[in-house]
Amino acid sequence: MNAIVITGTDTGIGKTVFAAGLTAALNATYWKPVQSGLEEATDTEQVARLSGRPALPEAYRLQLPASPHLSAEAEGVEIDPNRLALPVTDGPLVVEGAGGVMVPLTRKLFYRDMFARWQAPVVLVARTQLGTINHTAMSLMALRDAGCSVVGVAFIGAPEPDVEDTIVQMCATTHLGRLPHLSPLTPETLTTAFAKVDTATIKAAL
Ligand SMILES: Nc1ncnc2c1ncn2[C@@H]1O[C@H](COP(=O)(O)OP(=O)(O)OP(=O)(O)O)[C@@H](O)[C@H]1O
């Protein structure tokens, strides 16, 4: 296996920025199987800008910025899981979901079920802000319930050591490091910040 899945406790929490840092750190290829919402820069464009690494084309590019199953329905299509088989790449592949782990790809398939089909190790990206213990614990339960192999949790935001330690200890997971809010967010600031992420543990899971 040379793919690593990046999922999160919610949409808009920093999966793409984290995925860009990891793609650069692993000299990997990036893939966003399903992009919903095309008005702003896509995740693939963001990762290309921040990592300088190659990206595979999305299997689905959907106009409506919504849950993938709704974005697909809005265009009169249904996402076909058979079109989402992990591509074979030379070198590591960083694959980003959309939103959180229980986001539907269809009305019968949540993203976590797709991760389980892929049998790829999973990194869960979580905020450090208030509310994250509940969201992270539930996301880990959902991933484990589906049989996913979780490498650990990567945190985004200001340091909250008591919160982070609580999650690691009570959820029996691994702390993969923390990305602060970067301003400006550039390939250089991301590379510097990402040096503190436990890339070795992630690489060992590949
Ligand atoms: N560490 C960070 N420093 C600065 N800005 C960040 C950081 N992480 C995320 N952002 C910004 O927050 C917004 C949401 O981040 P991002 O696109 O990575 O979320 P996401 O979890 O990938 O969302 P989606 O579920 O849509 O894929 C973006 O504008 C992004 O640039």
Ligand SMILES: C[C@H](N)[C@H](N)CCCCCC(=O)O
């Ligand atoms: C549109 C957004 N940027 C993401 N690509 C999709 C987020 C889906 C969230 C669905 C939900 O949890 O309600």
Ligand SMILES: [Mg+2]
């Ligand atoms: Mg994203």
